[in-house]
Amino acid sequence: MADQALDLxxxxxxxxxxxxxxxxRLESIALGTATIALLLVVWQLLPHVLPMQQGTRLFFTVPxxxxxxxxxxxxxxxxxxxxxxxxxxFAIGLALAIAAGLPLGILLGRSATLxxxxxxxxxAFNATPRLVFLxxxxxxxxxxxxxxxxxxxxxxxxPLLINTHEGVRNADKLLINVVRSFGASGWDVARLxxxxxxxxxxxxxxRLAIGRAILGVVVAEFFGAQDGLGVVMVRAASSFxxxxxxxxxxxxxxxxxxxxxxxxxxxxxxxxxxxxxAGGE
Amino acid sequence: MAVxxxxxxxxxxxxxxxxxxxxxxxxxxxxxFFAAWQAIFxxxxxxxxxxxxxxxxxxxxxxxxxxxxxxxxLAVSAVPFGLGLLAAVIVGVPLGILMxxxxxxxxALDPLMTVFYASPLVALAPLLVIFFGVGVSGKTIIVFTLAxxxxxxxxxxxVRAVDRLLINVVRSLGGRERxxxLKILFPSVLPYxxxxxxxAVGRALIAVLVGEFFAASEGIGYAISRxxxxxxxxxxxxxxxxxxxxxxxxxxxxRRAERAAFPWxxxx
Numbered sequence: 001m002a003d004q005a006l007d008l009x010x011x012x013x014x015x016x017x018x019x020x021x022x023x024x025r026l027e028s029i030a031l032g033t034a035t036i037a038l039l040l041v042v043w044q045l046l047p048h049v050l051p052m053q054q055g056t057r058l059f060f061t062v063p064x065x066x067x068x069x070x071x072x073x074x075x076x077x078x079x080x081x082x083x084x085x086x087x088x089x090f091a092i093g094l095a096l097a098i099a100a101g102l103p104l105g106i107l108l109g110r111s112a113t114l115x116x117x118x119x120x121x122x123x124a125f126n127a128t129p130r131l132v133f134l135x136x137x138x139x140x141x142x143x144x145x146x147x148x149x150x151x152x153x154x155x156x157x158x159p160l161l162i163n164t165h166e167g168v169r170n171a172d173k174l175l176i177n178v179v180r181s182f183g184a185s186g187w188d189v190a191r192l193x194x195x196x197x198x199x200x201x202x203x204x205x206x207r208l209a210i211g212r213a214i215l216g217v218v219v220a221e222f223f224g225a226q227d228g229l230g231v232v233m234v235r236a237a238s239s240f241x242x243x244x245x246x247x248x249x250x251x252x253x254x255x256x257x258x259x260x261x262x263x264x265x266x267x268x269x270x271x272x273x274x275x276x277x278a279g280g281e
Numbered sequence: 282m283a284v285x286x287x288x289x290x291x292x293x294x295x296x297x298x299x300x301x302x303x304x305x306x307x308x309x310x311x312x313x314f315f316a317a318w319q320a321i322f323x324x325x326x327x328x329x330x331x332x333x334x335x336x337x338x339x340x341x342x343x344x345x346x347x348x349x350x351x352x353x354x355l356a357v358s359a360v361p362f363g364l365g366l367l368a369a370v371i372v373g374v375p376l377g378i379l380m381x382x383x384x385x386x387x388x389a390l391d392p393l394m395t396v397f398y399a400s401p402l403v404a405l406a407p408l409l410v411i412f413f414g415v416g417v418s419g420k421t422i423i424v425f426t427l428a429x430x431x432x433x434x435x436x437x438x439x440v441r442a443v444d445r446l447l448i449n450v451v452r453s454l455g456g457r458e459r460x461x462x463l464k465i466l467f468p469s470v471l472p473y474x475x476x477x478x479x480x481a482v483g484r485a486l487i488a489v490l491v492g493e494f495f496a497a498s499e500g501i502g503y504a505i506s507r508x509x510x511x512x513x514x515x516x517x518x519x520x521x522x523x524x525x526x527x528x529x530x531x532x533x534x535x536r537r538a539e540r541a542a543f544p545w546x547x548x549x
Contacts, residue, residue: 031385032392039393059412116303117310127528129487132502132521134494135509139331211399218401219487223494223506230404237407245408253400260399 061242069243070250083251085228086217089145093152094213101157101209102202105164106194115165126158131219138224148220148228155216156209163205167198200270207263214256333514338522341515350504351523358500361417362489365424369481373429374474377436378466387437398430406491420492420500427488431480439473440466472543479535486528 044062052060073079108115108122130151141147171194179189221230229248236244298305315335322334329337345351380387380394406423413419447465456464493502501520508517 027385028388028391031388032390035389035393036396059408112303113306116306119303120307120311121314123533124525124529127483127532128525129483129490129528131487131490131494132505132524135506136514136517136521139509139512139514211401215401215403215487218404219491222407222491233404234407237411240411242408245405249400249402249404252404253396256401257396257399 058240059242061246065243066246066250070247073244073247079229079251082227082229082232085145085225086221086230089148089152089220089228090213090217092145093149093216094156094209096149096153097156097160097209097213098206100153101160101205102164105161105202105205106168106190106198108161109165109168109198110194122158122161125154126162130154130216134220134223143224143226147224148217151220151224152213152216155212159208159212160202160205163201163208164198167201168194170201171197200267203263203267203270207260207267210259210263211256214252214259218252329514330512331514333518337515338518341513341519345516345519351520354499354501354504354520355523355527358489358493358502361420361424361492362485364417365421365488366428366478366481366485368421368425369428369432369485370474370478372425373432373477374436374470377433378440378462378470380433381437381440381470382462382466394430394433398434402426403487403491406488406495410492410495415492415496415498420489420497423492424485424488427484428481431477431484432474435473435477435480436470439470442473443469472539475535475539475543479532479539482531482535483528486524486531490524 040063044064047057047060047062108118133154134147134151137147137150141150175193175197176189179192184192217228218230221228222234225231229251233245233248236242236248319335322332327334333341342351376390380390403423405426409423409426410419413422443465447469448461451460451465489500490502490505493500494506497503501524505517505520505524508514508520
């Protein structure tokens with residue numbers, strides 16, 4: 001209470017422009033930025049403070065060198081070819097996962113029998129890290145694009161399938177009965193009630209699927225590929241080119257943050273009026 | 282997926298079949314799947330270099346268990362898995378409590394941790410392997426790196442959801458800061474720790490596999506990639522199925538424990 005009173009005083013003296021809520025927001029932004037900046041500065045200064053052996057120096061890098069490397073990769077254009085390869089696998093795998101996950105999720109959501117039959121498989125595959133299948137997939141599909149697509153697909157499929165299923169099952173029974181009473185067909189029920197109701201769930205599934213798909217690209221390229229950004233990173237790591245590994249990580253992280261952030265915006269828009277949120281991981 | 286439909290709760294007097302309808306259907310589907318898998322190679326010629334049958338996998342299992350290889354590899358993988366998760370709990374839970382309880386600590390650390398949590402940290406695995414080697418320490422650190430963030434975020438969310446009334450009561454009765462931590466915050470975040478553990482276990486499995494695929498001389502991940510390299514598909518499948526069973530037992534076990542211990546959170 002005392003804090004709040006103080007906040008009000010400050011707001012009053014600042015000409016009523018800085019409300020407590022705004023002040024809190026500014027503080028959170030400032031503190032968050034400061035921590036990241038502090039971490040970068042400490043990291044940058046570490047080699048000057050800490051005496052390091054020749055061997056350790058080989059593995060060590062500082063933020064300025066990482067950003068210089070990243071800048072150079074973009075400036076000289078060397079990043080585009082491997083990034084394109086990775087993005088292709090990501091896009092094909094995710095598209096296939098959406099194409100398979102949504103219909104399957106709707107089907108399992110509508111039929112209790114099918115759901116009971118598929119449940120053991122969905123539970124088992126969802127709990128298992130798909131990485132475990134990579135050696136097998138490589139054996140079947142070879143080293144290259146399709147192994148990566150298979151891993152991305154299997155990673156992204158289940159969040160989409162499970163969330164679609166939950167959304168369909170959560171459709172209001174009363175609404176369905178009302179629409180039916182007015183003589184709607186099965187397709188009308190789906191179009192008018194089930195699909196609009198499950199859309200927010202599907203969007204949550206999409207957000208999780210994007211994260212899983214990027215993870216899939218990274219691990220698949222580490223072990224079963226000849227080109228792609230992940231391959232560039234592994235080669236750099238084994239030749240002690242630490243800057244490139246971190247630069248690659250930054251690119252992957254940025255892509256992941258931007259894409260999930262965009263989906264999150266859609267999600268918040270759709271979910272604004274909804275008291276209950278769709279499920280997480 | 283595993284959420285039971287509460288609306289269709291059959292009466293206790295119903296027959297065994299109708300009471301366990303979905304479990305029976307599931308078991309039937311799994312049995313059908315394996316039967317079909319076995320049967321299809323009665324018609325199609327089997328190329329043992331690329332595919333295998335359930336009976337061959339079973340034979341491979343017997344092999345692996347009799348030689349003790351499977352148990353040995355599992356034991357080798359279990360050590361970094363357990364140590365990494367333990368370290369993740371030890372670091373993640375206090376940090377999460379601090380971030381949730383101290384508003385300014387939350388402001389300061391949230392963006393940084395979000396960046397870490399959202400980025401595919403597994404991409405650091407090649408570096409970590411080079412830094413710390415391919416032994417227990419390297420794998421443990423990869424496990425820790427991937428598993429710590431679910432704990433931090435779940436625990437912080439748990440603290441933020443704590444009933445303010447409880448805190449005011451403890452304060453009114455003369456409780457100190459320490460009492461708030463021990464008597465309110467820790468007990469009320471327990472369900473969130475368990476929920477975090479469910480996510481962390483999955484990530485820890487990925488971490489162990491990544492570490493062992495990279496460079497290792499033993500462990501279940503190494504066994505899978507080695508059997509793949511020598512086209513021993515039956516034993517490779519046996520190892521893959523073992524990992525699947527372990528993953529299901531761990532995540533479903535935690536889910537069951539959650540439901541039994543914290544039934545008010547069962548809807549999550």
